[in-house]
Structures are given as structure tokens and as C-alpha cells.
Amino acid sequence: MIHRAYFCALARIFDTHMSLTRQDVEKIAHLARLSITEQEMPVYVTSLSSIVDFVAELSRVETSGVEPMAHPLDGQRQRLRPDVVSESDHHEKYQLNAPSVQAGLYVVPRVIE
Amino acid sequence: MHNLSLGELADRLAGRQISSVELTRHFLARIERLNPSLNAVITVTAAQAVDSAAAADRRLAAGERGRLLGIPLIHKDIFCTDGVRTSCGSRMLDNFTAPYDATIVARLKAAGAVMLGKANMDEFAMGSSNETSYYGPVKNPWDTTKVPGGSSGGSAAALAARLAPVCTGTDTGGSIRQPAALTGITGVKPTYGRVSRYGMIAFASSLDQAGVFTRTAADAAAVLQIMAGFDPNDSTSVDTPVPDYPALLDAPLKGLKIGLLREFFDGLEDRNAALIHDALKTYLSFGADTVEVSLPHLPLSVPTYYVVAPAECSSNLSRFDGVRFGHRCAQPRDLEELYKRSRGEGFGAEVKRRIMTGTYVLSAGYFDAYYLKAQKVRRLITDDFRAAFEKVDLLVGPTTPTPAFAIGAKVNDPVTMYLNDIYTIGANLAGLPGLSIPCGYVDGLPMGLQLIGPHFSEARLLGAAHQFQRATAWHAHAPGGYE
Numbered sequence: 001m002i003h004r005a006y007f008c009a010l011a012r013i014f015d016t017h018m019s020l021t022r023q024d025v026e027k028i029a030h031l032a033r034l035s036i037t038e039q040e041m042p043v044y045v046t047s048l049s050s051i052v053d054f055v056a057e058l059s060r061v062e063t064s065g066v067e068p069m070a071h072p073l074d075g076q077r078q079r080l081r082p083d084v085v086s087e088s089d090h091h092e093k094y095q096l097n098a099p100s101v102q103a104g105l106y107v108v109p110r111v112i113e
Numbered sequence: 114m115h116n117l118s119l120g121e122l123a124d125r126l127a128g129r130q131i132s133s134v135e136l137t138r139h140f141l142a143r144i145e146r147l148n149p150s151l152n153a154v155i156t157v158t159a160a161q162a163v164d165s166a167a168a169a170d171r172r173l174a175a176g177e178r179g180r181l182l183g184i185p186l187i188h189k190d191i192f193c194t195d196g197v198r199t200s201c202g203s204r205m206l207d208n209f210t211a212p213y214d215a216t217i218v219a220r221l222k223a224a225g226a227v228m229l230g231k232a233n234m235d236e237f238a239m240g241s242s243n244e245t246s247y248y249g250p251v252k253n254p255w256d257t258t259k260v261p262g263g264s265s266g267g268s269a270a271a272l273a274a275r276l277a278p279v280c281t282g283t284d285t286g287g288s289i290r291q292p293a294a295l296t297g298i299t300g301v302k303p304t305y306g307r308v309s310r311y312g313m314i315a316f317a318s319s320l321d322q323a324g325v326f327t328r329t330a331a332d333a334a335a336v337l338q339i340m341a342g343f344d345p346n347d348s349t350s351v352d353t354p355v356p357d358y359p360a361l362l363d364a365p366l367k368g369l370k371i372g373l374l375r376e377f378f379d380g381l382e383d384r385n386a387a388l389i390h391d392a393l394k395t396y397l398s399f400g401a402d403t404v405e406v407s408l409p410h411l412p413l414s415v416p417t418y419y420v421v422a423p424a425e426c427s428s429n430l431s432r433f434d435g436v437r438f439g440h441r442c443a444q445p446r447d448l449e450e451l452y453k454r455s456r457g458e459g460f461g462a463e464v465k466r467r468i469m470t471g472t473y474v475l476s477a478g479y480f481d482a483y484y485l486k487a488q489k490v491r492r493l494i495t496d497d498f499r500a501a502f503e504k505v506d507l508l509v510g511p512t513t514p515t516p517a518f519a520i521g522a523k524v525n526d527p528v529t530m531y532l533n534d535i536y537t538i539g540a541n542l543a544g545l546p547g548l549s550i551p552c553g554y555v556d557g558l559p560m561g562l563q564l565i566g567p568h569f570s571e572a573r574l575l576g577a578a579h580q581f582q583r584a585t586a587w588h589a590h591a592p593g594g595y596e
Contacts, residue, residue: 025469032427032472033434033449034465035457043462044469047527051470054528055416058486061493068488069495071319071349072305072544073568078348093212099441106436109447 018049019056114139115275116591119184119332122278126173126183133173133183137166137227140185144229144276147595150257153270155190155248156198157230165227172225180335180359182225186279189268190231191238192218192323193312201314202234202246202264205439205459215312216344217281217323224339229277233267236461237430238288238316240264241533242523245463250520253296254592255558259517262292262533265326269296272326274595279336280326285317286418287512287537289324290549294512294561297551297590299578300326301333304568305544306351308337309344317425318349320418320541329588330550330578334358337571353569361572362579367400369577372505376411377536385511385560388553392562393509395584396577404505408497413490414538419531420474420487421542426464427471433459466527495543502567507574511536512549512561540565550578551587559587 020028025044029036036044091104100107114136117125125131141159148154162185169183193199193211195218200206214222222228235245243251243266251266253259254274261270265282269292272280282289284302293300301324308323315321325340327333338359343352371393378386393403435441435455442454460468474483501508514535523530540547545565552562562581566574582588 020473024473028469028473028476031476032468033431033452033456034460034468035450035453036465037457040462040465044466047466048469048473050526050528051419051466052473054531055420055474055483055487057416058413058420058490059482061410061413061486061490063486063489063493066489066492068485069492070488072495072542073351076306076349076351081345090212094438097209097212097438099435099438108436109445109451111448 018045019052020045020049115143115278116596118329119180119278119327119335122184123180123182127178133166133169133227134163136183137162137185137229140229140277147274147276151252151254151270151274152249153233153251153267153274154187154230154276155200155233155267158197158228162227162229169225169227179225181221181339183227184225184279185227185229185277186221186281187229187232187268187271187277188218188281189234189265189283191234191283191314192281193314194218194228194231197231199231199314200247201238202236202248203460203464204247205433207247208440209438213312216309216346217340218312220339226279232265232271232280235264235266236464237314237426238264238283238285239426239463239467241287241291241530242518243267243292244520244524245461247461252520253517254595255297255517258519259558260295260520262295262517264288266292268326269293269298269300272296272328273298273592275591278327278332281323282326283313283321283323284541285320286422286541287534289326290512290537290547290561290563291534293326293549295517295559297559297587297592298326298328299330299333299548299550299588300324301337301548301571301575302540302546303337303341303571304546306349307546307569307571308340309347309350311344311346315429317422318429319425320422329582330548330575331359331362333548334362334575334579337575356572358572358575362576364573364576366396366577366580369396369399369401369507370505371396371401371403372406372501372508373403374411374508374510375405375407377510381511382514384555385514388555388560389509389511389562392552392581395581396509398584399580406501406504406508408494408501408539410490410493410497411539414494414542415531415535417487417490417494417542418534418538419470420483421491423467423471424475424484425471427468427475430464430468435459463527491542494539498539498543498545507564507566507570507577510563512563516555516558516560536563544568546571546574548574548578550581551590553587
């Protein structure tokens with residue numbers, strides 16, 4: 001992590017003055033399983049950097065002792081339903097939207113050689 | 114026919130002065146004539162609409178009555194409609210035919226409402242101008258060089274142009290209230306959990322809520338009455354009774370305590386502020402009182418939202434992988450390339466930007482600094498609202514900082530675009546109901562008055578909006594050429 005931070009800092013000083021580098025954006029795109037074209041890349045480096053700078057404002061807020069809020073209605077509990085069958089089988093209808101189906105299965109490129 | 118209220122239409126349908134088929138054909142003809150210059154409606158279901166209208170006419174002939182029986186409407190294309198393309202404004206779902214109806218679609222259908230088609234929208238509801246749609250930008254009927262707002266821009270433009278008397282929408286950070294303001298109509302975002310989200314394509318699950326566009330608050334009350342209520346298919350749907358909204362519209366406003374948010378007026382442009390103060394005079398004439406309140410953390414709403422919403426979006430949109438439905442790239446070498454190219458080609462620039470923002474704030478090493486931090490600030494903002502509602506019944510302010518802006522003006526600067534939602538995002542973070550009603554003009558373009566209330570105060574908000582509309586005429590103005 002220290003090395004990464006160091007090289008990011010170097011990249012910022014010498015390359016782009018952006019809070020995210022091209023390498024950062026490539027890594028994020030990989031994590032998000034998104035292909036980004038050569039032409040798109042500089043646009044994302046600039047715009048994602050500006051968004052990260054913008055939201056960095058939050059770091060100045062004092063939040064010690066504040067409980068993170070994940071749900072807008074406090075006290076609302078996720079319901080459990082009885083474990084009984086409530087749906088019938090619609091797989092043929094659902095698979096009409098699939099790009100490739102064979103024998104009721106979704107087809108993807110070979111995963112195991 | 115296209116300027117009548119839902120109540121007037123229901124009376125004429127019940128009295129057999131018009132039939133639902135005639136009404137439906139009237140609006141279909143308007144869509145055919147007026148939509149090409151607006152691009153508000155992207156799918157027209159004409160044959161299906163006439164069939165549904167004929168079915169509604171049979172129910173009417175059999176003596177059945179209902180506020181929406183035989184009334185045409187347009188759904189935002191984020192709601193699944195059985196057998197009809199549901200694109201969410203994206204190339205990713207351009208080939209997607211929904212295999213079932215969203216709960217609100219089914220409820221409105223059961224009430225006899227007639228779907229005319231599906232409305233354009235920002236891709237996956239990510240945008241404030243309706244410029245991110247795969248199907249091209251929507252034009253504002255008040256000035257076709259201007260945006261209609263977003264993300265429910267197609268619904269708002271269609272309603273303002275009188276292409277339907279009811280349009281549905283969704284609001285994650287202002288996506289109903291902001292376009293309602295910019296197109297001079299009434300837009301209602303209910304309390305989080307009040308309306309089912311089953312079959313509504315998810316963007317940010319702790320913020321998304323379905324709602325409605327109409328010309329008046331009285332019309333909105335009639336529609337919300339049918340949309341709202343518990344749904345076992347939505348785990349965030351709230352199981353509390355739905356009040357009779359139309360019956361409560363005239364509840365007296367004497368003694369109502371209206372909060373003026375200091376943070377909403379700081380830096381507000383003079384002409385916008387003057388409209389809000391004029392509106393407040395109307396409320397004072399009803400016997401309401403105004404109290405100044407402060408929500409010190411409210412200015413942090415936009416950065417908080419732009420961590421929380423992209424984080425949830427990156428998680429929700431991981432389902433679009435090119436395997437089970439949606440766009441698949443041609444000839445992928447392997448599974449990883451199938452995912453990456455299908456998503457890279459299927460999603461537009463803003464959606465990819467938000468997925469990557471969300472992926473970044475959730476990634477190892479940044480989660481605490483961004484996502485957890487934003488969730489903590491979200492609580493501070495919510496606590497500010499709670500404290501304010503101990504002193505006041507509702508909050509009043511502007512819906513947007515400016516009137517509709519030019520198409521193309523902000524597309525290259527995401528942060529400037531995000532600041533459009535500065536007055537609307539707070540209600541989403543706190544899960545509060547809010548609405549926007551027209552309150553005048555700046556530069557000849559409509560502006561909105563925003564009302565925000567405590568959780569489940571829709572009846573009071575609708576009543577306050579309705580009584581304002583009885584005393585004013587802004588809501589009755591149609592854009593030139595669409596009267």
C-alpha cells in the first residue's frame with residue numbers, strides 16, 4: 001500500500017495533477033468488469049478525479065461516534081417470509097431474453113479447457 | 114379533453130359523454146403529432162392501449178366506477194411492463210422485453226388505467242437532464258432547445274405537453290421533483306417504502322422511490338391512492354395503511370408551521386427567491402405560520418449522495434453481465450471479455466462513470482474513507498431533518514437553483530450537472546416525501562416550489578399543494594403550442 005501510495009503521488013506530481021491516475025482508472029474498470037476504449041480513458045481519468053475531489057469534502061466532517069446509516073427508515077426490519085413455494089416455473093419465458101440458450105441452460109464461452 | 118382534470122374525466126366517462134377508447138385515441142393522436150419534436154415517448158403501445166380502453170369501457174358500461182378507470186397514462190421506461198420492451202433508456206436493455214409487470218403497473222392496470230406507451234429517461238435513471246438516454250435527449254416543451262430535467266424527463270415533458278394526463282416516474286435524487294419544476298407541472302416523490310419498487314429497475318436501492326407526474330396535486334392524490342401500499346414482493350415496502358389522499362386534500366392549513374430552510378435560501382438567485390416568497394404569502398393568507406430553521410449538514414447532501422448512490426449503482430448494475438438478458442458483445446474470446454465488452458458497449462458514458470465511482474468508493478482501502486464516511490454524514494443530515502420536523506410541519510423552498518438549461522450545456526462537466534440536485538437530494542437521503550409544484554417563471558421558463566414533509570406525510574403535502582393550486586393558476590398554464 002505504501003508503495004502504491006508513493007507511486008500514485010509521484011504520478012500526480014509528474015504526470016497529470018489528477019487525484020486518480022490512468023492506472024487507477026484501469027484497475028477500477030477491471031474491478032467493475034468494464035472495457036474502456038483508448039479514446040474514453042482520458043475523459044474518465046479527468047471526470048472521475050473531479051468527482052473524487054468533490055466528494056473528498058466529506059473527510060472534513062466530524063463524525064466520531066456517528067452510526068453509519070444504511071437504511072432511510074430507522075427501525076425498519078427486513079421481513080422474513082415463510083419458506084413455501086410461491087412462484088411457478090417461468091424459465092422458458094425468462095430465457096426468451098437470453099442471448100444464448102441451449103437445453104434450458106445459459107451458454108457462455110468455454111470456461112474450463 | 115387533454116386539459117381536463119382526472120375528476121372531470123372520470124365524471125365524463127361515468128356519464129358516457131366520452132368513452133375511454135375516444136379518450137385514448139385523442140392522446141395517441143397527440144403523441145403521434147407532438148412527440149417527434151420532443152422525443153418524450155420511446156415506445157407507443159397503440160393497439161394494446163385501444164384494447165385496454167375497450168375493456169375499461171365495458172367495465173364502465175357494467176356500472177363500475179373508479180378514479181382511474183379508463184384514464185390513459187404513460188409509464189417511465191424503468192418499470193417492467195409484461196410483453197413490452199423495457200429499456201431503462203439503455204442500449205443494454207434495448208432488446209429486453211419484460212416478462213412481468215411491476216407492482217405499480219399491475220395496480221394501475223387493475224384500476225382500469227390505460228397504458229399509452231413508455232417514456233424516455235436518463236440511462237438507468239442516472240442524469241438530471243435526460244441527455245444520457247440511448248434514445249437521445251428529450252426536449253422541454255416550453256423551449257425545445259432546453260432540457261426537461263431528469264432522470265424522468267420523458268415523463269415530465271409528455272405530461273407538460275398534454276400527451277397524457279398521468280405519467281409515472283422515479284426519484285432517487287430529485288428525478289421526479291426536478292423535471293416537474295423545469296416543465297411546470299406537479300411531481301410527487303413519496304416516502305421511501307410507501308410505493309412498491311418491485312419491477313422497477315434498481316439504481317440506488319436505499320434511495321429509489323416511485324412516484325407520479327400530474328398537472329395538479331388533486332390528480333396526484335388520486336393516482337398515489339392506487340400506487341401506494343404494502344407489497345410482499347418488495348422487502349423495503351412499508352406495511353402501514355394508506356390514507357384516503359383525495360378525501361384529505363381540503364384539511365385546513367390554519368396554524369400550519371412552515372419551515373424556511375436557511376440553507377435553501379443562502380445564495381439563491383433573487384428572482385427565484387422572490388417566487389418562493391410570493392408563494393409563502395399565499396400560505397400566510399391561509400393562516401399558516403413561517404419559522405426559519407437551519408439544517409447545518411444539508412450542504413453536504415450532494416457529496417454524500419455521490420458516494421452512496423454510485424456505490425449502490427455499482428452493486429445493482431453488476432447483474433448486467435451479458436449472460437442472462439441484455440446486450441451481449443459479438444464473439445467474445447472468453448468469459449471475462451464477454452462481461453467486459455458487453456458492459457462496455459451496453460452502458461453509456463454516465464452509467465460507466467457512476468459504476469466506476471461506486472467501485473472505487475467500495476474498493477479495499479477506500480471503503481472507510483468514502484462509503485462508511487458518507488453513511489455517517491447521511492445520518493447527520495437525517496438527524497437535522499428530524500430536529501427540524503420537531504419545530505415545523507413541513508419545509509418549503511425552491512426545487513432547483515435555475516430554470517431549464519440548454520441542451521448540451523453541462524454534459525461535459527459531471528460535478529456541475531450533479532449540483533442541479535442540490536435542493537432535492539436531502540429528501541432522498543432521509544427517505545422523506547417531497548413534491549414540486551409550479552410557482553412562476555424565470556426567463557419565461559417555469560420554476561418549482563418544493564414541499565418536504567416528515568415520513569408518511571403525503572396527505573398533508575398534497576393538501577398544502579392542492580390549496581395553493583386553488584389560490585393560484587401557475588399549474589393551469591400549458592407551454593405554447595400544447596394548449
